[in-house]
Amino acid sequence: MAQKPSTPKGTRDFSPIEMSRRNYIFDTIREAFRLFGFRQIETPAMENLSTLMGKYGEEGDKLLFKILNSGDYLKGVDQALIDNKDTVRLAAKLCDRGLRYDLTVPFARFVVQHRDELQLPFKRFQIQPVWRADRPQKGRYREFYQCDADIVGSDSLINEIELLQMEDMVFSRLGIRVAIKLNNRKILAGIAELIGAPDKLVDITVAIDKIDKIGIEKVNEELAERGLTPEAIAALRPILEIDGTGDERIAKLGALLASSPTGTKGVEELRTVYEGSLALGLNAELDIDVSLARGLNYYTGTIIEVKALDAEIGSISGGGRYDNLTGVFGLDGISGVGISFGADRIYDVILALNLFPDETAQATRVLFANFGQKEAEASLAIIKKLRACGISAEIYPDNAKMKKQIGFANAMNVPFFAIIGESELAEGTITLKKMADGTQMTVKADEVAGIIK
């Protein structure tokens, strides 16, 4: 036999049971998006490389999957590039297109391309796979889905409050207890200003982002390595050690950052989002966390991160506000705020906590046995009626041994096995076997739908 074919490294097939579970997650997220008024878009898997290159840093450019041009892809390529084996610049000639790396850049491209048709504020959601030529490892794949919701064209903090409500709805409905961590990039900027190191904002945030993992002393060592003065590090300490309730933290931050207009603005935004969220109520814990940084170069206001309380895993959702989504495509002034759900991690949490509903393990509601042509014809007529009632139903296609058919029903985790044999055919009845406990009952054809439902 030929070599067994397989999926490319870092990619996956999804089996029926995995699809059922994934759909449960996607459907829950999609339904929340819909209830909040977000509207779905889709963009093509491939984008022009000119759209993608330079948007994810040098490292990101390397992780783009590039598509070889069709036809004579060497035509017009500078021979020197080939001779010098300058693979990076040569790739740019061999390939005009690449696979999307995330949903944000294609969305920015979408907004610019269709700006004349769009009504602002525009609330869009998008659930599609993305591709990264990362080294595959546990929990990291080369193809994975992102679920993004963004509002562009509105500065109102109501959007932040709504997004937190939406996070809360999704995780409440999935049964996952979560903490939503909240911060504001302007607070981080204010802190950098306050300690006299406004140019060190990125270094500060990269370092303090690790407090949870390595502790404050190690963070301080790293800050010193990154060139912060001992005075700056000492000034930072009380801010990082802020504790108490959310209200207390906000009050302390307000006092500490009073001299920084940017910091004060950040505290005010944080307060509005925090109080507005509590007023509406959340099932989730809502934590003010000054150490939360998240892709700082990109965000300019609110920063959000969601962690599962009962599972040791990184963040399962997050997002924030950005000032200039489309500037890179020459269209300024489009600000927005958005969140993203990590479907793979959410899947792992639900599986670990055994929270998938039983239905996700089931296929069809009722499988009819096959006793031959006449019985099958009678079964198919009833199956047709069941389907019209919304009940999934099927017949074992072959007249196989009953043991095999029942074994199949078991393997498929079918709740009901229905039998129309010779005697049932004569009497116009159906024998219905409940697979869970093996109990059997004989019912009339028009009673089946009611019992199975």
Place this chain on the structure above:
Amino acid sequence: MAQKPSTPKGTRDFSPIEMSRRNYIFDTIREAFRLFGFRQIETPAMENLSTLMGKYGEEGDKLLFKILNSGDYLKGVDQALIDNKDTVRLAAKLCDRGLRYDLTVPFARFVVQHRDELQLPFKRFQIQPVWRADRPQKGRYREFYQCDADIVGSDSLINEIELLQMEDMVFSRLGIRVAIKLNNRKILAGIAELIGAPDKLVDITVAIDKIDKIGIEKVNEELAERGLTPEAIAALRPILEIDGTGDERIAKLGALLASSPTGTKGVEELRTVYEGSLALGLNAELDIDVSLARGLNYYTGTIIEVKALDAEIGSISGGGRYDNLTGVFGLDGISGVGISFGADRIYDVILALNLFPDETAQATRVLFANFGQKEAEASLAIIKKLRACGISAEIYPDNAKMKKQIGFANAMNVPFFAIIGESELAEGTITLKKMADGTQMTVKADEVAGIIK
């Protein structure tokens, strides 16, 4: 401003209204698949080129999108291939992976790869995009969705009868009047035998497939060009001119093909599927069509094609039975039968016939006006309750001029516009404006859900 970015040639963005309509089609198909007991799988967008190459003919190989290897993709590539600009063989070295071209080959790969975990018969469905480097033209794209359902591991003709019922359910629910055309490859083989040209089976079917378009005389000319003798062409004519009801056609075919065991088998299969389908009932027209051929190299039994009766467009669905799905991957004996729905053509038919439900043009059910902080807070609390009742609801995020907010509600095609202004806030009421006719009513907060639903 920089050059306006765009999607690559032959690919499309889908706007919210397009997505809403597409989801209506996909949801209808998916629900039918589910009711019939098909189980969803997904495979990765990229497959190893070794999986894809040679499966679609030489022309198909050229239409595969190939992905440039990561890192130093020139390493180990024979210099002669580069110097000779042998782009076809060079591409095989530069690229290990390609984008899937259809859903059938990945499904075959899936069955072989996971054969130890699969219970046969396996009823799978798959709804995913595929990519072809075809020259883009009206209605032909480089990225498009396929919706496939197959049963593998069962020879029973009940599967065919079920698939026809499923076609009927999908198009009935979409409101599209269709004719389902039915034939059997064994009949075509029997015909080739009968007229003394069994080796000309492919030529005969390619030619007679065009009868609808060019007429029988032109077909006969083509058959002569393809090397059929005048005697064979004369013998073929009465078969191609078979007419009458389905039953009559089957009887005539049975008589004409009586001397061919293969042909007789085909007629018997056709009769079983035809009579079984009529016994269960179909909304669709069911036509026996001897000229139906459809990718004959692949199919070995039943052939199905669905055409819309009220639109001039090619087939909108089709499929058939095949003997050996996975033989190309070294696993013999897996036969099956399947159908595929063409989402883009179905979209065009529904749009042309104006059959999309009104809801597909709507976003949120109710948009609340924004009159400032206090009013917004009250609105958000009610919005939260509406969402808990399954009603999509949102607030205009900014306290903008009322004209702008109403204009937005109009543009979004929102059925209800809700106002909580100063007086409503004082009285604990909501003013609800029905956008269709402009009528307004003032209601209590707990009445809103009932009215909107």
